[in-house]
Amino acid sequence: MPRKGHVKKRHSLPDTKFGSTAVTKFINSLMRQGKKSVAEKIMYRALDIAGEKLSVEPFDVFTKAMDNVRPLVEVRPRRVGGATYQVPVEVPPERAQVLTIRWILSYARGKKGIPMAERLAREFMDAYKGEGSSIKRKEDTHKMAEANRAFAHYRW
Numbered sequence: 330m331p332r333k334g335h336v337k338k339r340h341s342l343p344d345t346k347f348g349s350t351a352v353t354k355f356i357n358s359l360m361r362q363g364k365k366s367v368a369e370k371i372m373y374r375a376l377d378i379a380g381e382k383l384s385v386e387p388f389d390v391f392t393k394a395m396d397n398v399r400p401l402v403e404v405r406p407r408r409v410g411g412a413t414y415q416v417p418v419e420v421p422p423e424r425a426q427v428l429t430i431r432w433i434l435s436y437a438r439g440k441k442g443i444p445m446a447e448r449l450a451r452e453f454m455d456a457y458k459g460e461g462s463s464i465k466r467k468e469d470t471h472k473m474a475e476a477n478r479a480f481a482h483y484r485w
Contacts, residue, residue, distance in 0.1 A: 346373060347388045351395060351426065358430045359449075375449035383454060394456035398429045398463045402474040407483050416483045417474035429463075436462040 344352040352372070360368035373387075380387035404415040420428065437445070437452040439462075455461025 344369075347391075349388070349391075352388075352391065354426065355391075355430050355434075358434055371446045371449065374446035375453060378446065378450035379453040379457070382450070383457060385457075390453055390457050394433070394453045395426070395429050397459050398432060398456050398467050399425045400428055400467050400470050401425075403428075403470050404473050404477055407480075409483055414480040414483055415473065415477045416480045417477050418484055432463040432466050436466075 341350045341353040341357065343350050344356065346352070356365065356368045356372050359372055376387035376391055379390045383390060400420050402417050403420050405418050406413050407416040408414075433449075433452050433456060437448040440448045440451070452461060452463060456463050
């Protein structure tokens with residue numbers, strides 16, 4: 330069966346409060362069972378809490394946290410002559426954003442026992458300061474890429 334045509338990228342609309350497409354994507358990833366209004370409330374509450382505690386603008390907390398967690402390189406498996414090498418490659422901007430959102434959300438969801446807005450606020454504050462689980466994940470990814478730099482010539 331022949332392959333179909335290229336799938337067009339769908340662009341998200343900017344969110345109502347900050348006018349940012351990144352915030353919209355974060356809200357959409359946070360959303361469970363199609364409950365967008367609930368996800369929006371959690372997101373904006375988390376940013377307000379983080380902004381209040383750090384005495385910084387909430388959107389600045391978000392942007393700096395995202396920038397601090399965003400990976401620059403990652404490893405991709407590449408089969409060469411029966412052996413699989415972990416080849417370091419640069420991360421495209423869109424994938425970097427997706428990974429950032431995924432990491433922050435997964436670590437926020439992992440902390441049980443407190444409301445999601447509070448957990449997310451803590452994760453944003455940690456990322457803003459350059460510490461915490463999601464920052465560690467980025468550093469581990471970079472270390473892995475650095476360790477496998479010898480296989481960089483297998484890049485495709």
